[in-house]
Amino acid sequence: DAGITQSPRHKVTETGTPVTLRCHQTENHRYMYWYRQDPGHGLRLIHYSYGVKDTDKGEVSDGYSVSRSKTEDFLLTLESATSSQTSVYFCATSPGLGRNTEAFFGQGTRLTVV
Amino acid sequence: GQQLNQSPQSMFIQEGEDVSMNCTSSSIFNTWLWYKQDPGEGPVLLIALYKAGELTSNGRLTAQFGITRKDSFLNISASIPSDVGIYFCAGKDSTGNQFYFGTGTSLTVIP
Numbered sequence: 001d002a003g004i005t006q007s008p009r010h011k012v013t014e015t016g017t018p019v020t021l022r023c024h025q026t027e028n029h030r031y032m033y034w035y036r037q038d039p040g041h042g043l044r045l046i047h048y049s050y051g052v053k054d055t056d057k058g059e060v061s062d063g064y065s066v067s068r069s070k071t072e073d074f075l076l077t078l079e080s081a082t083s084s085q086t087s088v089y090f091c092a093t094s095p096g097l098g099r100n101t102e103a104f105f106g107q108g109t110r111l112t113v114v
Numbered sequence: 115g116q117q118l119n120q121s122p123q124s125m126f127i128q129e130g131e132d133v134s135m136n137c138t139s140s141s142i143f144n145t146w147l148w149y150k151q152d153p154g155e156g157p158v159l160l161i162a163l164y165k166a167g168e169l170t171s172n173g174r175l176t177a178q179f180g181i182t183r184k185d186s187f188l189n190i191s192a193s194i195p196s197d198v199g200i201y202f203c204a205g206k207d208s209t210g211n212q213f214y215f216g217t218g219t220s221l222t223v224i225p
Contacts, residue, residue, distance in 0.1 A: 004156075031211065033212075033213070035215075040217070042202065042215050042216060042217035042218055043157075043202070043215040044215075045212055048211060048212065058212065090156055090157070094213075101145065101206070102145075102147060103147065103159075103204065103213050104159065105149075105157045105158070106156050107155055108154075108155070108156050
């Protein structure tokens with residue numbers, strides 16, 4: 001498995017505050033992804049990155065922004081947290097988009113917005 | 115986005131029984147992946163499939179890439195209590211940068 005570390009693992013924050021989640025990888029994978037996981041919805045893509053400073057929106061990007069200043073780090077920011085953003089957030093990485101590629105996941109961050 | 119339909123949503127089986135689950139997509143994929151997720155953990159890759167018709171095993175797990183390229187199947191033989199968890203399928207097509215996920219199959223194994 002790719003070395004993927006998410007921090008923090010748990011966070012409780014207040015509505016309206018900004019929150020940043022960090023994903024750090026040691027595998028030099030080109031692609032990095034942020035997903036949220038909610039009951040009944042499975043894993044939904046928030047944003048992804050296909051290289052340093054190269055990012056794109058996913059299915060549920062509203063209220064979120066990302067940054068990737070180094071290959072190994074991908075940050076997810078909730079600009080002004082809302083209760084609907086209470087979720088478990090997963091980071092994933094992938095070596096590239098050649099034919100045989102796989103995604104590897106971190107252990108997740110459980111975020112509660114009160 | 116792409117829709118992946120995974121079934122069944124949940125399964126309750128006796129230890130020792132075999133398990134089958136499947137995933138279908140609305141469009142053609144060139145990669146199918148199967149993951150298992152334990153409570154409080156991230157999904158862990160079980161099997162990767164890259165060619166239509168491909169059949170791949172990982173211990174008691176066997177997965178197949180459907181001939182139509184719009185479906186995939188996962189079988190678990192002789193289930194044991196540690197098989198409990200949520201199983202996800204994921205697919206990738208040739209046009210995008212994304213992986214698409216099914217909503218998961220929750221497996222409970224009764225000793």
